[in-house]
Amino acid sequence: MKQAIFFLQDFKLDHYMKIPPRAMFVAQVLGTIIAALVQLGTAWWLINTIPKICDRELLPESCPWTCPGDHVFYDASVIWGHIGPRRVFGVLGYYSAINRFFLAGAIGPLSFSCT
Numbered sequence: 001m002k003q004a005i006f007f008l009q010d011f012k013l014d015h016y017m018k019i020p021p022r023a024m025f026v027a028q029v030l031g032t033i034i035a036a037l038v039q040l041g042t043a044w045w046l047i048n049t050i051p052k053i054c055d056r057e058l059l060p061e062s063c064p065w066t067c068p069g070d071h072v073f074y075d076a077s078v079i080w081g082h083i084g085p086r087r088v089f090g091v092l093g094y095y096s097a098i099n100r101f102f103l104a105g106a107i108g109p110l111s112f113s114c115t
Helices: 002-016 021-049 072-089 096-112
Strands: none
Touching: 002 021, 072 096
Protein backbone atom coordinates (compact mmCIF):
# COMPACT_ATOMS: atom_id res chain seq x y z
CA MET A 1 0.00 0.00 0.00
CA LYS A 2 2.80 2.37 0.83
CA GLN A 3 4.46 1.79 -2.53
CA ALA A 4 1.14 2.41 -4.30
CA ILE A 5 0.77 5.71 -2.45
CA PHE A 6 4.29 6.69 -3.55
CA PHE A 7 3.36 5.88 -7.16
CA LEU A 8 0.27 8.08 -6.87
CA GLN A 9 2.34 10.90 -5.38
CA ASP A 10 4.64 10.61 -8.39
CA PHE A 11 1.67 10.92 -10.74
CA LYS A 12 0.48 14.02 -8.90
CA LEU A 13 3.94 15.60 -9.15
CA ASP A 14 4.16 14.67 -12.83
CA HIS A 15 0.80 16.30 -13.46
CA TYR A 16 2.13 19.56 -12.00
CA MET A 17 5.32 19.25 -14.05
CA LYS A 18 3.38 18.53 -17.27
CA ILE A 19 4.92 15.08 -17.76
CA PRO A 20 2.62 12.77 -19.74
CA PRO A 21 1.02 10.08 -17.54
CA ARG A 22 1.86 7.30 -19.99
CA ALA A 23 5.58 8.17 -19.91
CA MET A 24 5.56 8.23 -16.12
CA PHE A 25 3.74 4.91 -15.93
CA VAL A 26 6.26 3.30 -18.27
CA ALA A 27 9.12 4.72 -16.19
CA GLN A 28 7.58 3.36 -12.98
CA VAL A 29 6.94 -0.08 -14.46
CA LEU A 30 10.45 -0.33 -15.89
CA GLY A 31 11.97 0.85 -12.62
CA THR A 32 9.96 -1.73 -10.68
CA ILE A 33 10.95 -4.53 -13.05
CA ILE A 34 14.63 -3.58 -12.94
CA ALA A 35 14.61 -3.35 -9.12
CA ALA A 36 12.86 -6.72 -8.82
CA LEU A 37 15.34 -8.39 -11.17
CA VAL A 38 18.34 -6.91 -9.33
CA GLN A 39 16.98 -8.07 -5.96
CA LEU A 40 16.17 -11.52 -7.31
CA GLY A 41 19.58 -11.82 -8.94
CA THR A 42 21.36 -10.76 -5.75
CA ALA A 43 19.40 -13.19 -3.62
CA TRP A 44 19.97 -16.01 -6.08
CA TRP A 45 23.68 -15.23 -6.25
CA LEU A 46 23.98 -15.26 -2.45
CA ILE A 47 22.10 -18.53 -2.12
CA ASN A 48 24.25 -20.21 -4.77
CA THR A 49 27.63 -18.86 -3.61
CA ILE A 50 27.40 -19.15 0.18
CA PRO A 51 27.17 -22.80 1.18
CA LYS A 52 24.61 -23.74 3.83
CA ILE A 53 23.27 -20.17 3.96
CA CYS A 54 19.88 -21.15 5.35
CA ASP A 55 21.03 -23.84 7.77
CA ARG A 56 21.84 -22.04 11.02
CA GLU A 57 23.42 -25.07 12.68
CA LEU A 58 25.98 -25.58 9.90
CA LEU A 59 27.05 -21.94 9.52
CA PRO A 60 30.05 -20.56 11.42
CA GLU A 61 29.26 -18.47 14.53
CA SER A 62 30.51 -15.21 13.01
CA CYS A 63 28.62 -15.58 9.72
CA PRO A 64 26.08 -12.76 9.22
CA TRP A 65 24.32 -14.55 6.33
CA THR A 66 21.29 -16.44 7.53
CA CYS A 67 17.65 -16.89 6.58
CA PRO A 68 16.02 -15.83 9.86
CA GLY A 69 12.71 -14.80 8.31
CA ASP A 70 12.04 -17.69 5.95
CA HIS A 71 8.67 -18.41 7.56
CA VAL A 72 7.61 -14.78 8.02
CA PHE A 73 5.84 -14.40 4.68
CA TYR A 74 4.05 -17.73 5.04
CA ASP A 75 2.86 -16.89 8.55
CA ALA A 76 1.74 -13.41 7.51
CA SER A 77 -0.16 -14.78 4.51
CA VAL A 78 -1.98 -17.27 6.73
CA ILE A 79 -2.84 -14.64 9.34
CA TRP A 80 -3.91 -11.86 6.99
CA GLY A 81 -5.18 -14.00 4.14
CA HIS A 82 -7.22 -16.54 6.04
CA ILE A 83 -7.79 -15.64 9.67
CA GLY A 84 -7.85 -11.83 9.43
CA PRO A 85 -10.69 -11.25 6.96
CA ARG A 86 -12.93 -13.75 8.70
CA ARG A 87 -12.39 -12.12 12.09
CA VAL A 88 -12.89 -8.60 10.70
CA PHE A 89 -15.54 -9.01 7.97
CA GLY A 90 -17.04 -12.40 8.89
CA VAL A 91 -20.13 -13.16 10.94
CA LEU A 92 -18.26 -12.64 14.22
CA GLY A 93 -16.38 -9.55 13.07
CA TYR A 94 -17.01 -5.92 13.87
CA TYR A 95 -17.53 -4.95 10.22
CA SER A 96 -19.74 -7.79 8.99
CA ALA A 97 -22.51 -5.36 7.95
CA ILE A 98 -20.18 -3.74 5.42
CA ASN A 99 -20.51 -6.81 3.18
CA ARG A 100 -24.06 -5.73 2.28
CA PHE A 101 -22.71 -2.53 0.78
CA PHE A 102 -20.59 -4.40 -1.77
CA LEU A 103 -23.82 -5.53 -3.41
CA ALA A 104 -25.25 -2.00 -3.18
CA GLY A 105 -22.06 -0.66 -4.75
CA ALA A 106 -22.37 -3.09 -7.65
CA ILE A 107 -26.06 -2.32 -8.26
CA GLY A 108 -25.92 1.44 -7.59
CA PRO A 109 -24.24 2.55 -10.83
CA LEU A 110 -26.71 0.52 -12.91
CA SER A 111 -29.61 2.63 -11.67
CA PHE A 112 -27.98 5.80 -13.07
CA SER A 113 -27.19 4.54 -16.56
CA CYS A 114 -27.85 6.90 -19.46
CA THR A 115 -29.41 4.36 -21.84
